[in-house]
Amino acid sequence: MEPFFGKVLKKYREKKRLTQKSLASKLGIDVQDVKWWEESGVSPDKSILREICQVLDVSLDQMMIRAGYLPEKFAEVWMNDPAKISKFLQEQMPNDTENESVQCVSKELKPILKTDLGSLYKADCLELLSKLESHSIDCIFADPPFNLGKDYGKTVNDNLKEEEYLKWSFNWIDEAVRVLKPGGSFFLYNIPKWNIHLASHLAKYLNFRHWITVELKFSLPIPGRLYPANYSLLYFVKGRKPNVFNPPRLPIQTCRHCGGELKDYGGYKNCMNPKGVNLTDVWSDIPPVRHRRYKNRGANELSLKMLDRVLDIATEEKNLVLDPFGGSGTTYVACELRSRRWIGCEIGDCQPIIDRIQEKSTDRELLENARSRINILFTPESLTLRSKFGHKNGSYQIEDNDNGDHKKSKRTVQRGLPFGLKEN
Numbered sequence: 001m002e003p004f005f006g007k008v009l010k011k012y013r014e015k016k017r018l019t020q021k022s023l024a025s026k027l028g029i030d031v032q033d034v035k036w037w038e039e040s041g042v043s044p045d046k047s048i049l050r051e052i053c054q055v056l057d058v059s060l061d062q063m064m065i066r067a068g069y070l071p072e073k074f075a076e077v078w079m080n081d082p083a084k085i086s087k088f089l090q091e092q093m094p095n096d097t098e099n100e101s102v103q104c105v106s107k108e109l110k111p112i113l114k115t116d117l118g119s120l121y122k123a124d125c126l127e128l129l130s131k132l133e134s135h136s137i138d139c140i141f142a143d144p145p146f147n148l149g150k151d152y153g154k155t156v157n158d159n160l161k162e163e164e165y166l167k168w169s170f171n172w173i174d175e176a177v178r179v180l181k182p183g184g185s186f187f188l189y190n191i192p193k194w195n196i197h198l199a200s201h202l203a204k205y206l207n208f209r210h211w212i213t214v215e216l217k218f219s220l221p222i223p224g225r226l227y228p229a230n231y232s233l234l235y236f237v238k239g240r241k242p243n244v245f246n247p248p249r250l251p252i253q254t255c256r257h258c259g260g261e262l263k264d265y266g267g268y269k270n271c272m273n274p275k276g277v278n279l280t281d282v283w284s285d286i287p288p289v290r291h292r293r294y295k296n297r298g299a300n301e302l303s304l305k306m307l308d309r310v311l312d313i314a315t316e317e318k319n320l321v322l323d324p325f326g327g328s329g330t331t332y333v334a335c336e337l338r339s340r341r342w343i344g345c346e347i348g349d350c351q352p353i354i355d356r357i358q359e360k361s362t363d364r365e366l367l368e369n370a371r372s373r374i375n376i377l378f379t380p381e382s383l384t385l386r387s388k389f390g391h392k393n394g395s396y397q398i399e400d401n402d403n404g405d406h407k408k409s410k411r412t413v414q415r416g417l418p419f420g421l422k423e424n
């Protein structure tokens, strides 16, 4: 059960026949605060909570337990005798909930598209997930709807109550966790508003690796808020360590006019890894998909570069990747082009995915371009600019350069150097 304070507060308030306004007036606070607690589910601090409990005639413990929190003082009892507690809880359950989790097993699912590497189903993700064997997937990438009221067609309601959206999210996440192999990786892309809840849910079952910030200036400014440019990519693994961890290295950031370094690598130039700088958990180089030539449908679509990076980090050829929210099929195309097996579903129109998988030339070109810019210290363009504007490369070690003027440094590299520097 997830903590959800707002629903419980509303229940107790209504039981006492109080309106939000009358409760606020009894507490001497603004009615907007009561509204916000009930809608957001965030609980007020303990001192106000105590006052609320007094007005509503309920003990603080009862209120907390009902909202899904375990009061600290019960923690030891809870941990010491779980069998007794679970027996007690089981006895309280109505009989007919026993088979709740056994859903849609009778109806067979048939793929709407099958390739040598993957299968696409026109289906609800919960339906597909329920058919998958436990511990069968090497990597999961999920980019669900963000509940921002977008139009994904008749089959999707992208304007759920917060509580419903979280409940739905926890449901599909639990199933996804079940099908992930030990050592498998789980990437979940969403806005921070949801990922703070989804991360804490995932952390109950999986091992947190990173909260990756993807900087994307994509939407319109919101009045009274900071401009939202922070999308969040959660990265968890099942078990102690990932089966695959192979992050790409990125080139040094250079001025697009003259090729000069944007950051000062100072005295460490000779220690830079010739394959580029370390990938960090802030990704500022992922472009939004805006141009009509590269857009495969009207609604949200992620950059192929992002999926390519995820595949690099957490998969090897022939690994099986699951994406339960197909959209325009970016994950599936990335898998096709990178020789990963894949499985996925889309509840809405699947035609854009089918068209895209059948005609991959534009995606191939995009991917080749993106991949020619990883695991090198300078891009070919910046090397050309640097030579034109007289920037010297002599103190860097540059692999496979085609400009004769960059000589390789033979100096040994020290351990424990800062970000971007070679480790051995």
Ligand SMILES: C[S@@+](CC[C@H](N)C(=O)[O-])C[C@H]1O[C@@H](n2cnc3c(N)ncnc32)[C@H](O)[C@@H]1O
Pocket: 123, 124, 125, 126, 143, 144, 145, 146, 152, 156, 300, 301, 302, 303, 324, 325, 326, 327, 328, 329, 330, 331, 345, 346, 347, 348, 349
């Ligand atoms: C944000 S988009 C995914 C975009 C995708 N990553 C891409 O790059 O094209 C989310 C997609 O999930 C689909 N969807 C929503 N609810 C679903 C469900 N219950 N099962 C399967 N797909 C669902 C929507 O129709 C939408 O196409």
